[in-house]
Amino acid sequence: MSSADETPAAPAGSSIPEDHIGITQLLSILACGELAAFYRLTDEAELAPGVDGRIAMARMASAQMGHFELLAAELVERGVDVRDAVAQYQSTLDQYHQLTVPRTWLESMVKTYIGDGLAADFYREVADVLPTGPSDLVKAAMEQTAHSQFAAAEVRRAVTDNPRLVSPLTLWARRLLGEAITQAQYVLAARDELTDMLFSAGGDLGRMTEFFDSIQSRHDARMSDLGLST
Amino acid sequence: MSSADETPAAPAGSSIPEDHIGITQLLSILACGELAAFYRLTDEAELAPGVDGRIAMARMASAQMGHFELLAAELVERGVDVRDAVAQYQSTLDQYHQLTVPRTWLESMVKTYIGDGLAADFYREVADVLPTGPSDLVKAAMEQTAHSQFAAAEVRRAVTDNPRLVSPLTLWARRLLGEAITQAQYVLAARDELTDMLFSAGGDLGRMTEFFDSIQSRHDARMSDLGLST
Numbered sequence: 001m002s003s004a005d006e007t008p009a010a011p012a013g014s015s016i017p018e019d020h021i022g023i024t025q026l027l028s029i030l031a032c033g034e035l036a037a038f039y040r041l042t043d044e045a046e047l048a049p050g051v052d053g054r055i056a057m058a059r060m061a062s063a064q065m066g067h068f069e070l071l072a073a074e075l076v077e078r079g080v081d082v083r084d085a086v087a088q089y090q091s092t093l094d095q096y097h098q099l100t101v102p103r104t105w106l107e108s109m110v111k112t113y114i115g116d117g118l119a120a121d122f123y124r125e126v127a128d129v130l131p132t133g134p135s136d137l138v139k140a141a142m143e144q145t146a147h148s149q150f151a152a153a154e155v156r157r158a159v160t161d162n163p164r165l166v167s168p169l170t171l172w173a174r175r176l177l178g179e180a181i182t183q184a185q186y187v188l189a190a191r192d193e194l195t196d197m198l199f200s201a202g203g204d205l206g207r208m209t210e211f212f213d214s215i216q217s218r219h220d221a222r223m224s225d226l227g228l229s230t
Numbered sequence: 231m232s233s234a235d236e237t238p239a240a241p242a243g244s245s246i247p248e249d250h251i252g253i254t255q256l257l258s259i260l261a262c263g264e265l266a267a268f269y270r271l272t273d274e275a276e277l278a279p280g281v282d283g284r285i286a287m288a289r290m291a292s293a294q295m296g297h298f299e300l301l302a303a304e305l306v307e308r309g310v311d312v313r314d315a316v317a318q319y320q321s322t323l324d325q326y327h328q329l330t331v332p333r334t335w336l337e338s339m340v341k342t343y344i345g346d347g348l349a350a351d352f353y354r355e356v357a358d359v360l361p362t363g364p365s366d367l368v369k370a371a372m373e374q375t376a377h378s379q380f381a382a383a384e385v386r387r388a389v390t391d392n393p394r395l396v397s398p399l400t401l402w403a404r405r406l407l408g409e410a411i412t413q414a415q416y417v418l419a420a421r422d423e424l425t426d427m428l429f430s431a432g433g434d435l436g437r438m439t440e441f442f443d444s445i446q447s448r449h450d451a452r453m454s455d456l457g458l459s460t
Contacts, residue, residue: 035284035285035288038272038292039272039275039284039288042268042269042272042273042291043272050313051316051317051320052313054265054269054316055265055312058268058269058295058298061272061291061292061295062295062296065288065289065291065292066292068288069289082285083280083281083282083285086281086285087281090281
C-alpha cells in the first residue's frame with residue numbers, strides 16, 4: 001500500500017487489517033466489474049443514434065478502464081494475478097449484464113446512469129469500512145465516475161419530449177436494481193470472509209440491512225434525477 | 231496551441247502556418263481514426279480466447295481514447311465541433327474496418343500490430359512536416375502507442391507453434407496494407423489542401439512517393455517482427 005508508511009494500517013473506524021483476504025476478494029470483484037462495464041458500454045454503443053453517443057460511450061468505457069488499472073495495480077501489489085482475479089468473478093458480472101441487455105438506446109442510458117450510481121454507492125459504502133490504504137484506493141477509483149451525466153441528460157430529454165416513455169423506463173430501472181441486488185447477494189453468500197468484513201465491522205451485524213436500504217433510497221433519488229417515477 | 235507562447239509558430243523545417251486548414255483536417259482524420267480503432271478493438275475482443283486477451287484489448291482501446299482526447303482538445307481549441315470532425319471522416323475509416331474484418335483472434339492480432347504500426351508511421355511522417363504546436367501534439371499522441379507488443383507476441387507464439395499459419399497470415403497482412411493505402415489515397419485525393427500541406431512542403435513534390443515507399447519498407451520490417459514473410 002502506497003500510504004502504509006504515512007498512516008496507521010487500521011485507522012479509527014476500521015478494525016480490518018490491510019492484508020485481510022476479504023479486501024483482496026473485494027478488489028478482485030471491483031476490477032472484474034470495471035472490465036465488464038467497459039465491454040457492456042462498448043457493446044451498447046451500437047445502439048447510439050449518432051456520433052456523440054458513440055463518443056460518450058467510448059469516454060465512459062475508458063473511464064472504467066482507468067478504475068480497472070488502479071485496482072489491478074493494487075492486486076499485483078498483493079501478489080494476485082489480475083487474470084485470475086477477473087476470471088473468478090466474470091460469470092457473475094456477465095450474468096448481470098446478460099439478464100439486463102437493453103433493447104434501445106434509452107434503456108442503455110438508464111442502465112448506464114443507474115448502474116454507475118449503484119457502483120458508486122457500493123464503492124462509498126465499502127470505502128467507509130476499509131482500512132486507509134484500500135479505502136483511499138476505492139475512493140480514488142470512484143472519484144473519476146462523473147461521465148454518466150451524459151446518460152442522465154439523454155433520458156431527461158427523451159421523457160420530457162415523450163412522457164409515455166416514463167412508465168416502461170421506470171419498470172426497466174426497477175428490474176436493473178432487482179438484478180443488481182440479486183447478483184450482489186449471490187456473490188456475498190458465497191464468500192463469508194468478504195461478507196463478515198463488510199458487514200460485521202465493529203460487531204454491527206445490522207449493517208447489511210442498512211446497506212440495502214440505503215441503496216434503495218439513493219436509487220429513488222436517481223430515478224427522480226432521470227425524470228422517472230419510483 | 232499551448233506551446234505558441236514559447237516557440238515560433240513556424241520553426242525551421244516547416245513553412246506551414248499553425249492555422250492552416252489542412253492541419254484541422256488532419257487532426258480530424260486522426261481523431262476519427264482513434265475512435266474507429268477503439269471500437270474495432272472492442273468488437274474484436276470477442277474473438278479473444280481468454281481473459282488476458284480481453285484485458286489487453288480493453289487496454290489498447292483505452293489508449294486509443296487517450297490519443298482521441300488529446301486530438302479532440304486541440305480541435306476544440308481550433309473551434310471545431312468534435313462530433314462534426316468525426317462524422318466527416320467516419321465512413322472512410324469504417325470502410326477500412328468493414329473491408330478487413332478478422333475471422334480469427336490471430337487475424338485480429340495481426341491487424342492490431344500492423345495497423346498500429348501504420349498509424350505510427352503516418353503520425354511520424356506528418357509530425358515532421360507540421361509546425362511545432364501540432365507536431366508536438368501528434369508526437370504526444372503517438373508516444374503512447376506501445377500496447378501492440380501484446381499482439382505481436384501472440385502472433386509470434388502462434389506461428390512458431392504452427393508454421394502453417396505463416397502463409398495465410400502473410401496474405402492477410404498484405405491485404406491490410408493494401409486496403410489502408412487505398413483508403414489513405416482516397417482521403418488525400420478528396421482534400422487538396424491537406425495533400426498539398428503534407429507533400430509539397432518546401433516544394434518537394436516527390437514526398438508522396440517517398441512516403442508510400444517508406445511505409446512499405448517499414449511494413450516489411452513489422453512482418454519480420456511477427457515471424458511472417460513478405
